[in-house]
Amino acid sequence: MPNSSNAGPGRVRVTINDLAAALGLSKGTVSRALNDYPDIAEATRLRVRRAAERMGYRPMAQAQAIRTGRARSLGLVLNAGRSDAHKPFLTDFLDGISRGASEESWTLTVATSEDEADEVATMTRLLDERKVDGFILPRTKTRDMRISLLRGRGVPFILFGRTGDATDCAWFDIDGEGAMRAAVQRLAGFGHRRIGYMGGLPEFHFSRLRRQGFLDGLAGAGLAPDPALMVEGVFTVEDGAVAGLRLLDHPQPPTAVVCALDVAALGLYRAAIRAGRKVGRDLAVISYDGSPEAAVSDPPLTSYAVDTRAAGRALAEMLIANIRGTAPEDLRRIVPARLIPRASDRLFARVTDAPRETTQGTITTTLA
Amino acid sequence: MPNSSNAGPGRVRVTINDLAAALGLSKGTVSRALNDYPDIAEATRLRVRRAAERMGYRPMAQAQAIRTGRARSLGLVLNAGRSDAHKPFLTDFLDGISRGASEESWTLTVATSEDEADEVATMTRLLDERKVDGFILPRTKTRDMRISLLRGRGVPFILFGRTGDATDCAWFDIDGEGAMRAAVQRLAGFGHRRIGYMGGLPEFHFSRLRRQGFLDGLAGAGLAPDPALMVEGVFTVEDGAVAGLRLLDHPQPPTAVVCALDVAALGLYRAAIRAGRKVGRDLAVISYDGSPEAAVSDPPLTSYAVDTRAAGRALAEMLIANIRGTAPEDLRRIVPARLIPRASDRLFARVTDAPRETTQGTITTTLA
DNA sequence: ACCCTTGCCGAAACCGGTTTCGGAACAAAA
DNA sequence: TTTTGTTCCGAAACCGGTTTCGGCAAGGGT
CATH class of the missing domain: 3.40.50.2300 (Response regulator)
Structure with a gap:
C-alpha cells in the first residue's frame, strides 16, 4: 500500500519505494529502468514504465535534485x-x-x-x-x-x-541591426535623403547594434550620416516626444525617421503633432518592436516585429x-525581425511618387 | 575543508556537514541550532549562527524539501x-x-x-x-x-x-463593487440621471460584483436601472467600441457611463468619436483599473486604480x-480601489453646473 | 567440463538536510 | 548519598531519490 504519512499537498503520494514494492524489484533497479540505464533488460524497463504510468508515479523533483544537483x-x-x-x-x-x-x-x-x-x-x-x-x-x-x-x-x-x-x-x-539597415534601405527607396534616427539607452547592447545597423543602411544607400539628425537614449514615450521635437526643430529637418523602439516612435508622433506635422504625410516613420499599441496608433505604425x-x-x-x-x-x-508594413512610412501621393528634390522642397515649405 | 566534489553551479558549496565538522558538532545539532529548537544552548546557537554566517552556509532548499515536504x-x-x-x-x-x-x-x-x-x-x-x-x-x-x-x-x-x-x-x-457604487454616486452628484454601464465577461466573478455595485449605486441615488443602458461581456477595446456604439445609439442615450474595465472605457472613447460625441463634454465616463493607457487617453480617463x-x-x-x-x-x-480623478467625468461648464433637466436637454439636442 | 564474458539485478552507499530518541552531565530535592 | 529532574548534545533513522559495486546466472568459446 502506498505511503501512509502523506503530509503536505498531493494527497496519497506514490514514491519509488511503493513502485518497487509493487513490482517486486529493488528501488535502485526501478530508478535505473526509469532513467534508461543500459544494464536493465528491455522487458523490465517496459514493465516498470507501465507500472509507473498506471500508479501515477511522479518522481519528486527535489529528491532528484539532491543527488543530481539539478533543480530542473x-x-x-x-x-x-x-x-x-x-x-x-x-x-x-x-x-x-x-x-x-x-x-x-x-x-x-x-x-x-x-x-x-x-x-x-x-x-x-x-x-x-x-x-x-x-x-x-x-x-x-x-x-x-x-x-x-x-x-x-x-x-x-x-x-x-x-x-x-x-x-x-x-x-x-533578433537581428535588430539588420532591421535598421532594411528600414533605411526602404525609406531611401521611397526617395528620402534626410533620414533621422532615434535610438535607445546606450548601455543596452542592442542600442549599439541598431545604431550601427542604421549607419550601415545609410552607407548602403550612399547617404552621409548627419549627427544632428540622430538622438540616443530614448526609452519612454516622453523621451521620444522630447527627442522628436529636437529633430523636427532642426532647420533642415528629416523627412523620415527610423526608430529603434516603438515607444520612441510613439513619442515622435506626439512631437509631430506639436510641430504641426503629420506622420504618414509630412514625415515617414519606421520603428522596431511590433508592439500592440503601434497597430492602433494614428497612423498605424510600420514596425519590425519580434516574436517574443x-x-x-x-x-x-x-x-x-x-x-x-x-x-x-x-x-x-x-533570427530576423519581421516587417509589418503599415501606414506610417508611406507619404501618400507625395514623397512616394515625387522625385527627390521636389520631396525635399515640399517638406521644407510645409514646415516653414 | 569544504566539499570537494562540487558538481553543478555554485562553486565550492558549504554543506551542513562542513559546518558541523568545523564546529566540532554533530550535524543534527547544527540543524537544530539553525532552526531554533529549544533544546540547544543559547551559546551554541550563537556559535553556530556566526560560523554559518562566516562560512557562507546556505541550506540547499531541495534537501530541506525532501524531509519537510516544503519546496518553499x-x-x-x-x-x-x-x-x-x-x-x-x-x-x-x-x-x-x-x-x-x-x-x-x-x-x-x-x-x-x-x-x-x-x-x-x-x-x-x-x-x-x-x-x-x-x-x-x-x-x-x-x-x-x-x-x-x-x-x-x-x-x-x-x-x-x-x-x-x-x-x-x-x-x-479589491473592493470593485464599492468603486462602482462610488462612481455612480459621483456621477449622480454631478447631475447625471441616465447612467449607463459596461461590464466584463460574466464568468469572472468580479464582473458580477461590480455589476451589483453599480446597481446598488443607482439605488442609493434613487435612480431606476434601465437594462437598455447596461451591457456585459466586454473584455477588449474592440468589445468596448461595439458595446459603446449600442449604448450611444439608444434613442435616449446615457449622459454618463460607468465602465468596469479601462479597456471598455477606451472602446467607448472610440464609439463616442464615431457617434460624433466627445467624452468629457457630451459624455461622462468613469472606469476601473487605473491602467497607464488611461492616463494618456484623450481626455485622460477618470478611473479607480488598483495597486497590483x-x-x-x-x-x-x-x-x-x-x-x-x-x-x-x-x-x-x-482593500478599496483608489480614485484617480481626471478629465473624463467632468462635463466642463455644462452638466456640472447646470440643473438636471437642462442637462438632459442639452445632451439630447446635441445628439439629435 | 571449465573458464570467461556478458546481461541483469540487488544491496548498500550516498546526497544534504530534518527529526526522533536516548543518554551523559550536572543541579536540585529527598 | 541516592533519587529525581533538567539541560544539552550525539547517534542514528529518515526523506525519496541516484549511483556504485558486486555477484548470480546464462551463454559462448575452448
Missing part, C-alpha cells in the same frame, strides 16, 4: 525598477519560456529586483539555495554585471541579446541544452 | 491564451509576489497555459513533482475548476478575487501563512 528550474530575474519597454510582451515571453521548459519537465522561477545590485543579490540567493540551474538574462548590456557574476561562479546562462564580450556566452537575439514568444521558447531550450553540457559556442542564434 | 515555492499559472487585461500590470504583480515571497526566502514558480484544461494539467504537474507548495489564483471565476482541483487535493491556495462558493478559501480582493504590486505582495504573504497553517477563514482581505 530556469531562473529569470526581471528588473521591475525601470519602466520596462518589454512590458506588453512579458506574457508572451513568459509563455514561450514556460512552454520550452515544461516540454523537458523543467520549470521557470521568476524573481524581480529594482536595480543592478539587487539583481545580483537575487540571483545569488537563487543560486545559493540551489533553486535554479541557470539563468535567462533579458536586456543585456554591453558591460553586464550579471554576466560577470555567473561567469565567475561557473553557472550556465543564456543572453537574450548580445553583449560586449560574449566569450563563453550562449545567446539568442518564440524567443522565450528558444531561450529555454538553449539554456537547458547548455546546462546539459552543450558548449555555449554552439548555442548562438540570431 | 509559490505557484502562479498564467493564462496566456486569452488576451489578458492585466497585461500592463503583470510586471508589478510579479514584483509584488516576488518581494512578498523572498522576504520569507520563498520563490515564485511561474507557468502558463492556454485554456482551462491546460491550466489544471499544468497545476497538476507542478504539484506532482512537488515544485510548489501552493497556488495564487488570479482572475477567479464564479465557478472555477482550479478551485475544485486544489480543494480536492487539499492543496493550499489563495484567490486574487472572490468566487461563488468561497468556503475554505483564502482570498484577497501591493496585491501581489499581500497574496504572497497570505498564501505563505496559509501553507504554514493559518486557517483560510482568517486569510481574507479586501
Whole structure:
C-alpha cells in the first residue's frame, strides 16, 4: 500500500519505494529502468514504465535534485525598477519560456529586483539555495554585471541579446541591426535623403547594434550620416516626444525617421503633432518592436516585429541544452525581425511618387 | 575543508556537514541550532549562527524539501491564451509576489497555459513533482475548476478575487463593487440621471460584483436601472467600441457611463468619436483599473486604480501563512480601489453646473 | 567440463538536510 | 548519598531519490 504519512499537498503520494514494492524489484533497479540505464533488460524497463504510468508515479523533483544537483528550474530575474519597454510582451515571453521548459519537465522561477545590485543579490540567493540551474538574462548590456557574476561562479546562462564580450556566452537575439539597415534601405527607396534616427539607452547592447545597423543602411544607400539628425537614449514615450521635437526643430529637418523602439516612435508622433506635422504625410516613420499599441496608433505604425514568444521558447531550450553540457559556442542564434508594413512610412501621393528634390522642397515649405 | 566534489553551479558549496565538522558538532545539532529548537544552548546557537554566517552556509532548499515536504515555492499559472487585461500590470504583480515571497526566502514558480484544461494539467504537474507548495489564483471565476482541483487535493491556495462558493478559501480582493457604487454616486452628484454601464465577461466573478455595485449605486441615488443602458461581456477595446456604439445609439442615450474595465472605457472613447460625441463634454465616463493607457487617453480617463504590486505582495504573504497553517477563514482581505480623478467625468461648464433637466436637454439636442 | 564474458539485478552507499530518541552531565530535592 | 529532574548534545533513522559495486546466472568459446 502506498505511503501512509502523506503530509503536505498531493494527497496519497506514490514514491519509488511503493513502485518497487509493487513490482517486486529493488528501488535502485526501478530508478535505473526509469532513467534508461543500459544494464536493465528491455522487458523490465517496459514493465516498470507501465507500472509507473498506471500508479501515477511522479518522481519528486527535489529528491532528484539532491543527488543530481539539478533543480530542473530556469531562473529569470526581471528588473521591475525601470519602466520596462518589454512590458506588453512579458506574457508572451513568459509563455514561450514556460512552454520550452515544461516540454523537458523543467520549470521557470521568476524573481524581480529594482536595480543592478539587487539583481545580483537575487540571483545569488537563487543560486545559493540551489533553486535554479541557470539563468535567462533579458536586456543585456554591453558591460553586464550579471554576466560577470555567473561567469565567475561557473553557472550556465543564456543572453537574450548580445553583449560586449560574449566569450563563453550562449545567446539568442533578433537581428535588430539588420532591421535598421532594411528600414533605411526602404525609406531611401521611397526617395528620402534626410533620414533621422532615434535610438535607445546606450548601455543596452542592442542600442549599439541598431545604431550601427542604421549607419550601415545609410552607407548602403550612399547617404552621409548627419549627427544632428540622430538622438540616443530614448526609452519612454516622453523621451521620444522630447527627442522628436529636437529633430523636427532642426532647420533642415528629416523627412523620415527610423526608430529603434516603438515607444520612441510613439513619442515622435506626439512631437509631430506639436510641430504641426503629420506622420504618414509630412514625415515617414519606421520603428522596431511590433508592439500592440503601434497597430492602433494614428497612423498605424510600420514596425519590425519580434516574436517574443518564440524567443522565450528558444531561450529555454538553449539554456537547458547548455546546462546539459552543450558548449555555449554552439548555442548562438540570431533570427530576423519581421516587417509589418503599415501606414506610417508611406507619404501618400507625395514623397512616394515625387522625385527627390521636389520631396525635399515640399517638406521644407510645409514646415516653414 | 569544504566539499570537494562540487558538481553543478555554485562553486565550492558549504554543506551542513562542513559546518558541523568545523564546529566540532554533530550535524543534527547544527540543524537544530539553525532552526531554533529549544533544546540547544543559547551559546551554541550563537556559535553556530556566526560560523554559518562566516562560512557562507546556505541550506540547499531541495534537501530541506525532501524531509519537510516544503519546496518553499509559490505557484502562479498564467493564462496566456486569452488576451489578458492585466497585461500592463503583470510586471508589478510579479514584483509584488516576488518581494512578498523572498522576504520569507520563498520563490515564485511561474507557468502558463492556454485554456482551462491546460491550466489544471499544468497545476497538476507542478504539484506532482512537488515544485510548489501552493497556488495564487488570479482572475477567479464564479465557478472555477482550479478551485475544485486544489480543494480536492487539499492543496493550499489563495484567490486574487472572490468566487461563488468561497468556503475554505483564502482570498484577497479589491473592493470593485464599492468603486462602482462610488462612481455612480459621483456621477449622480454631478447631475447625471441616465447612467449607463459596461461590464466584463460574466464568468469572472468580479464582473458580477461590480455589476451589483453599480446597481446598488443607482439605488442609493434613487435612480431606476434601465437594462437598455447596461451591457456585459466586454473584455477588449474592440468589445468596448461595439458595446459603446449600442449604448450611444439608444434613442435616449446615457449622459454618463460607468465602465468596469479601462479597456471598455477606451472602446467607448472610440464609439463616442464615431457617434460624433466627445467624452468629457457630451459624455461622462468613469472606469476601473487605473491602467497607464488611461492616463494618456484623450481626455485622460477618470478611473479607480488598483495597486497590483501591493496585491501581489499581500497574496504572497497570505498564501505563505496559509501553507504554514493559518486557517483560510482568517486569510481574507479586501482593500478599496483608489480614485484617480481626471478629465473624463467632468462635463466642463455644462452638466456640472447646470440643473438636471437642462442637462438632459442639452445632451439630447446635441445628439439629435 | 571449465573458464570467461556478458546481461541483469540487488544491496548498500550516498546526497544534504530534518527529526526522533536516548543518554551523559550536572543541579536540585529527598 | 541516592533519587529525581533538567539541560544539552550525539547517534542514528529518515526523506525519496541516484549511483556504485558486486555477484548470480546464462551463454559462448575452448
